[in-house]
Amino acid sequence: MSSPSTVRTSGDYHADRRYEYARAAFEERDFEAAADLARQVLELAPNFVAAHAMLGRSLAELGGREEAVAALRQALSLEPKDALGVRLDLARLGALAPDEAITDGYVRALFDDYAPKFDQHLTKSLAYRGPELIADALRRACSKQIREHRFGQILDLGCGTGLMAQELAGFCAAIEGVDLSPRMLEKAERTELYDALHEGELVAFLSGRGTGEADLVVAADVLVYMAALDAVFREAHRVLNPKGLFAFTVQAHEGDGYILGDDARYAHGEPYLHRLADSLGFTPVVFEPVSTREDRGVPVPGFLVVLQR
Numbered sequence: 001m002s003s004p005s006t007v008r009t010s011g012d013y014h015a016d017r018r019y020e021y022a023r024a025a026f027e028e029r030d031f032e033a034a035a036d037l038a039r040q041v042l043e044l045a046p047n048f049v050a051a052h053a054m055l056g057r058s059l060a061e062l063g064g065r066e067e068a069v070a071a072l073r074q075a076l077s078l079e080p081k082d083a084l085g086v087r088l089d090l091a092r093l094g095a096l097a098p099d100e101a102i103t104d105g106y107v108r109a110l111f112d113d114y115a116p117k118f119d120q121h122l123t124k125s126l127a128y129r130g131p132e133l134i135a136d137a138l139r140r141a142c143s144k145q146i147r148e149h150r151f152g153q154i155l156d157l158g159c160g161t162g163l164m165a166q167e168l169a170g171f172c173a174a175i176e177g178v179d180l181s182p183r184m185l186e187k188a189e190r191t192e193l194y195d196a197l198h199e200g201e202l203v204a205f206l207s208g209r210g211t212g213e214a215d216l217v218v219a220a221d222v223l224v225y226m227a228a229l230d231a232v233f234r235e236a237h238r239v240l241n242p243k244g245l246f247a248f249t250v251q252a253h254e255g256d257g258y259i260l261g262d263d264a265r266y267a268h269g270e271p272y273l274h275r276l277a278d279s280l281g282f283t284p285v286v287f288e289p290v291s292t293r294e295d296r297g298v299p300v301p302g303f304l305v306v307l308q309r
Helices: 013-027 031-044 049-061 065-078 086-092 104-125 130-144 163-168 182-190 202-207 230-239 270-280
Strands: 151-157 172-179 196-199 214-219 240-253 258-260 266-269 283-290 302-308
Touching: 013 031, 013 049, 031 049, 049 065, 049 086, 065 086, 104 182, 130 163, 130 240, 130 283, 130 302, 151 163, 151 202, 163 172, 172 182, 182 196, 202 230, 214 230, 230 240, 230 270, 240 283, 266 270, 270 283, 270 302
Parallel strands: 151 172, 151 214, 172 196, 214 240, 240 266
Antiparallel strands: 240 302, 258 266, 283 302
């Protein structure tokens, strides 16, 4: 996925038209024309955030780092929630720490924009199979632990349109989901599989839940939008009852810690994940390399993990 495409109007018809020309030039990789048109837009509408972002991105492509950073910072000052994702551009230019690159505002805007085509694009174009892999891993984990493949309360983090609930339907007493995107939650609600749906950030959601209340916490392809995972691991451990399971997928990289990839997602290293699990007393039941999706036809490396409290 790219940055959110939805652009609010500048309030000036001529500026909006010129911005569309700038965007078309950028998509055709005519960055000089895009930068020139963005400047023309800003003469008409000096506070149009999208035009500042367009100017910064165009200048970055042309090698004008200093000017690019200034334009992007102006965009961010006008819209601190960063629905357009300019923090990612600043991080790529080395002007912002990688772990500050992705905000809740960006993720919300990204998935609100993506919601209408999410299921078909993800499963068909990207060959996404995160929920299917997690469901299979949970079956294997239960078999290894000689326990019934059935759960009481499930908490689905970053539930999206409900693909994970579809895989777990019939294997739980209750399932609740949380997501930043109201449009994704609207689609999840239509599945009629959730006992409750919550709009919000996942760590804050977990922090508001009771200690030991859940049998299972799942996070399918959502931790890729988080840098440090300490807080989510800690809260998942707290809300799980004894022997409860935490199942998730992440993108992988060969080193330690985490990195911000060119695909605007974070990748996490195996030593980092093991260290976090060990520090909280989680026991790995399943920990294996997988690919949950493709990028331009190439499998993206990741990890499939099931931890037991």
